[in-house]
Amino acid sequence: MSGVRVIARDERLVACVIARSPLRYDDGAAPSVDRPGHVRAASALVRLGRGYVVVQDDALFLAGLDGSGVSARALPSPDGVRQFDDARGNKAHKADFEAACVWPTLAGPALVVFGSGSTARRERLLIAYGHDPVRMIDGSPLYRAVRAALPEGAPLNLEGAFRTASGGLRLLQRGNGAGGVDATIDLDDRWLHALEAGHPPAVTRWARWSLGALGGVPLTFTDGCPLSEARWMFCAAAEASPDAVADGPVAGSVLGWADDAGGAWAPLTDARGDVVACKVEGLARVSPGEALVVVDVDDPEVPSELLRVRLDGPWPG
DSSP: SOOOOEEEOTTTOOOOOEEEOOOOOOOOOOOBBOSSSOOSEEEEEEEEEEEEEEESSSBBBEEEEEEEEEEEEEEOOOTTTOOOOTTOOGGGGOEEEEEEEEEETTTTTEEEEOOOOOOOGGGEEEEOOOTTTTTTHHHHHHHHHHHHOTTTOOOOEEEEEOTTSSSSSEEEEOSSTTTTOEEEEOOTHHHHHHHHOOOOOEEEEEEEEEEEEEEEEEEEEEEEEESSSOOOOEEEEEEOOOOSSSSSOOEEEEEEHHHHEEEEEEEEEEETOOOOOOOEEEEEEEEETTTEEEEESSOOTTOEEEEEEEEEESOEE
16 A cells, blocks of 8 residues: 545534433343443444444443343353453453444354454454354454554554445554554455454455544544445544553544545534534444444443434535
């Protein structure tokens, strides 16, 4: 790859928050030390069947969203610990699940969740088929292949994943922190077969991106989803974090679109047009004029939020 693909603000595009809801579980289970009463650190949003799944980066639970409310599904934990934060002194042990997609397999559609890869502990994948038991697999061959595709020394921090129109997997690398690089890394359609056989998947291409800044803070990818054969949609956050692991002050987030030639974005605003100072980490497109996003508030005691966003202007169909 040569050059850097540029994504810039387009004043004609509007991404206005029209509704926001705290993600509290309402499935009747009582909160406990091992089971929170709300979604913590929402990090990805995926449409699955008639509903959605929210991934969390510091709690081993999947949250299901459907017409009946928000439910929690516990994920495997060898020692029973499913919440990770500074107060517990175990934040470094979290799986840091940051990206997810639905992938077709012979056994049916599978929800695949990816660790960020920012540390060796975070190189795991989760695979779920319906209500069958969830599997955790070692993702180190995949992370080695992705790390080798990036510029030498760039810290790895995978934040988004989606199946492309051509059938391959696109991973979004977040370039927050010192030395960070925003990039897309494409794997061929047999990446999961290769990984389950213990082999590194084939990287078919990668591209480096520059997203500009919001409020003087560089923007970095946090999630993405396909739009058409050539175009895809993304969310990005302006977070002044010192590295790929630590949190930092957030100036706001944007939604945008991109293709091989570049792209455009709009800041996430309220009805008055003011930028909403939140960190969007998950994205799902509902229709050409509407999207859903999830917000990580970086406080384990405060529920993550689901935001409904109206898209006005010349957004691609």
